[in-house]
Amino acid sequence: MPRPRSEDRRNAILRAATRVIASQGLGTATATIAKEAGVSNGSLFTYFDTKAKLLNELFLALKTEMSAAATADLRAGDAPREQVRHMWTQWWRWATANPDKRRALAQLQVADDITADTHRAASLAFSGIAGLLERSRANGPMQDVPLGFVLTLVNAIAEATIDEMIREPAEAEARGSVAFEAIWRVLAGSSTAPTA
Amino acid sequence: MPRPRSEDRRNAILRAATRVIASQGLGTATATIAKEAGVSNGSLFTYFDTKAKLLNELFLALKTEMSAAATADLRAGDAPREQVRHMWTQWWRWATANPDKRRALAQLQVADDITADTHRAASLAFSGIAGLLERSRANGPMQDVPLGFVLTLVNAIAEATIDEMIREPAEAEARGSVAFEAIWRVLAGSSTAPTA
Amino acid sequence: MPRPRSEDRRNAILRAATRVIASQGLGTATATIAKEAGVSNGSLFTYFDTKAKLLNELFLALKTEMSAAATADLRAGDAPREQVRHMWTQWWRWATANPDKRRALAQLQVADDITADTHRAASLAFSGIAGLLERSRANGPMQDVPLGFVLTLVNAIAEATIDEMIREPAEAEARGSVAFEAIWRVLAGSSTAPTA
Amino acid sequence: MPRPRSEDRRNAILRAATRVIASQGLGTATATIAKEAGVSNGSLFTYFDTKAKLLNELFLALKTEMSAAATADLRAGDAPREQVRHMWTQWWRWATANPDKRRALAQLQVADDITADTHRAASLAFSGIAGLLERSRANGPMQDVPLGFVLTLVNAIAEATIDEMIREPAEAEARGSVAFEAIWRVLAGSSTAPTA
DNA sequence: CATGAATGAGGCTTCATTCAT
DNA sequence: AATGAATGAAGCCTCATTCAT
Known part of the structure; x- marks a missing residue:
């Protein structure tokens, strides 16, 4: 480069x-x-x-920035549940604070111009999030599926929720809580941490 | 003539x-x-x-067809959990049997040319699914959020799973089961039906 | 036909x-x-x-109608000056009473699709007007130029005036008088009839 | 750079x-x-x-060029009649020497794409000609009508004559003289200059 | 004959990319 | 390297005309 x-x-x-x-x-x-x-x-x-190259780089940059925002300040000592909660909060705070970036990202995610390579690199950028999810799903109902699939599901819930938050900003906090519990149930199967 | x-x-x-x-x-x-x-x-x-009109009509037709496929043959007497399982199974079976339709639908969902009106009409087409989800979330952790949000979340999980199935067709059945349990946990909070 | x-x-x-x-x-x-x-x-x-044929026929029909309107009720016994005045008055009355026809005619007059043949036929339709002009220019300053050229000039003044009348209908009568005197001066050189 | x-x-x-x-x-x-x-x-x-913008600019350019050609070299000291003769001669000389420009101009004059604004600007370009006509009609039969109408009439005669000249180039000079006298009669009422 | 769908040749304009300065 | 004009391949859509019914 x-x-x-x-x-x-x-x-x-x-x-x-x-x-x-x-x-x-x-x-x-x-x-x-x-x-x-x-x-x-x-x-x-x-x-x-090339325009396509610009789009690919932009996609990667935004995805990376989003992932970094989500995984900042995680305290390794905290219980997974708390860490996930923290991560999710930072995730949607970043997204609602940067609606242009979120919107652009949403478009790029489905663009034909984004290559498979870029998508691969993007999921690498998500490794911080992936690692946390890996620890969080241990012993839970998702323990036997590929981690990528878990990530896909959590990501889908996250993005759907964020889009809803952007549509209805007044309810952002409320939706954030509900969505967190949903994510946790998907990951861990109940409202208590998996290890308990 | x-x-x-x-x-x-x-x-x-x-x-x-x-x-x-x-x-x-x-x-x-x-x-x-x-x-x-x-x-x-x-x-x-x-x-x-107009090209845009074609896209809008196509979107509506596909969405309607998908919804009809998903909600066919529901037995009103069954427990909600069984009905949701049935619906979900038909949903992903339709999607994986019609990958072109699924892929086109995914593109159209985020296309700029699709009008707000069309999106509204499309969610109307989803009313069968929405109704079932309404009954399924009763008494559960999602009882107090707008139904539209519940639908959004379930839809997100469903589509993410289907995309994964298309990428990895051999695992479709397995992913289908896992996803169903996840959906149910999101809706109802545990693996048992909402308390009568 | x-x-x-x-x-x-x-x-x-x-x-x-x-x-x-x-x-x-x-x-x-x-x-x-x-x-x-x-x-x-x-x-x-x-x-x-063909569209072109339609336009050609329309042109001819309108031109003929206009000519007929202009030359109706001419009294053979009247002095040329009075006949021209009468003709001109009927001409512009017809045109201002039928603005669509006038406007269409104006467009057709310059259309590429109107063939030379049609233009020839149209001038034939003007023979009534031409005959009157022929008698009116006798002994005047226009006596030695081709009649067609005289017709062209009078026609140009007439149409320009009519367009002005359509733009400013309130002044139609006044413009009509002024234009008549102008036409007569062009034809006969003064305000008295040529034979006098 | x-x-x-x-x-x-x-x-x-x-x-x-x-x-x-x-x-x-x-x-x-x-x-x-x-x-x-x-x-x-x-x-x-x-x-x-836009094609329309091109046409508008072309119209204006041609109209301006024609007006400039017509009003070049006018001698302020000359009698109006001589000035008009001079102007008219230059006008038709330009037109017959530039048949393409003349023909294009004739088409543009009636084109739907030419804006009212452009037409206004074009008549401004004609102000040199208009000024001369203003002086020439003083005391004559056209003294009481709007100058614009006078301009319209003279323009109509001029263009009709020019078209005839293009059809019959051998007679251009002869037609030019006849037309000049006709124009002058329209403007001033007789073959002598307006009474001082 | 009447009808209106079918055809396909263009027309205007946009746009990624290249290139002269 | 920066600039913005130049290029020409498409793209969407219109429309005169033809043709199946």
Whole structure:
């Protein structure tokens, strides 16, 4: 990955893409993204060879950022249940605080341009979350399925809930609690931690 | 007495759109859809004024078909848990038996061209499923949240699972069972039916 | 000219074309004309082989009607000046009373689809007007130019004036008088009849 | 410092449009214009957002050029009659020397795509001619009508004559003289200048 | 003959990408 | 490297005309 001169410009483009994809969808012209970034349309292509490459990198960046936000400040000593609760709270706080990023991510998740490789890399970025889920499902009803499947399910619940929160911001806290209990039941089968 | 507008042709176009969207995405040209349907380019527009209208109608048709498949043959006398199991089984059987429809549906669900009106009509088509979920969550941990949110969560789990099944068809049955238990825990909180 | 069954339908199409061309221009689709006429789009083509033919016939019909209106009730015994005045008055009265026809005619006059033959036939329809002008220019300043050129000039003044009248209906009468004197000066060189 | 937008290219497009509209009418495809201009299809749209905008600008340019040609070299000291004669001569000389421009102009004059704004701007471009006519009609039979109407009439005679000249180039000079006298009679009422 | 669906050739315009400056 | 004009391949849709009923 040879880095062209200005990391700033590069990031400006990514940020602009996030904004503009959130509001206008993936169909947005590269020229629009460039203008939003305050960059000439030709310049965009010195930072990203291709629109598809830009989208792939953006997807990865957003997914990584989201994962980092979710797994920040986890206290290793806490019970899994508390750790999951903490993670989930940070997850949806990040998402509702960054609705453009969330919206862009949602579009990218299903975009044809995102390659299988990128999807693989993205799930790697989720390894922090995956690790926690791994510990949390131990001894529970999900103990025998592939971890990836568990992650898929939790992710689905999380994203559905976040979308609902964005639609109905006043209820965000309430939905967050309900969703946490649901996630925990999916993972651990009851409201008590698996080890108890 | 001119050549009457043919329901067959219309359906041929919808089926062609399903196939071609499943494999090439929503960006597919209308000309491609028309050719796949064995119909002239212009003819497509006598059945659907607009590409967007075609997509909206297709979305509604697929969603309706899926819902009908899922809710067929429910025995009113059965316990909710059994009914949900039955419904879920039919749901994923339909989806895995119709991967093109499933894939097209997944794309359409997030397409910008799908109107709010269409989404509303689509959720109406889901009222059979919604009704069953309503009965199933009674007295459980989800009793106090809007039904729409419950539906959203169950739908998310279902679709995530189905995607996984399509990726790994050999494990479909196994995943189906695990997912059912997860759905039930989300709805009812434990593996037993809600207390009468 | 083999006449298909219903002369009525034919005329309905011509009338519809007049209306719709007046308001939407020559670009109007044949289907729009047919609908306005209360006729199926295919039927239009049994009355007029081609859109171009329809336009040509319409042009001729309108031009003929206008000429007939202008030359009705001329009293052979009157002085040329009075006959021209009478003709001009009937001309613009017809035009302002039939703004759609006038507008359609104006568009057709410059349409690419109108053939040289049709233009020739149209000037034949103007022979009544031409004859009067021929008598009126005798001995005047226009006596030595081709009659066609005289007709062209008078026609130009007439149409420009009529367009102005349609734009400013309240001034129609006043403009009519001024224009008549101008026409007469062009033809006869002064306000007195040529023979005097 | 990218390749600067070239005035040459812009003009090439306008010239190409003139040629091609003169010979094929306003229906000409933008692609045809672009090819005639030696420019890529898409490039045309960097100079003119829209076909309609191109037509409007072309109309204005041609009208302005024609007016400038007509009013060049007027000697302020000359009598109005001589000035009008001079102007008219330059007018038809320009028109017959530039038949494509004349023909294109005639089509554009009646095109639906030409805005009211453009028409307004075009009459502004005619202010030189209008001023001269204003002085020429003083004390004559046209002294009490709006100047715009006078302009309309003179313009109508002029254009009708020019069309005739293009049809019959050998007679251009003769028609020019006759038309001048006719114009002057319309304006001033007789062959002598308006009484001082 | 009437009807209106079917056809398919274009038309205008957009847009990712390239290239001259 | 930055800029923004240049390119030309599509894409959606319209419409005159034909044809099955």
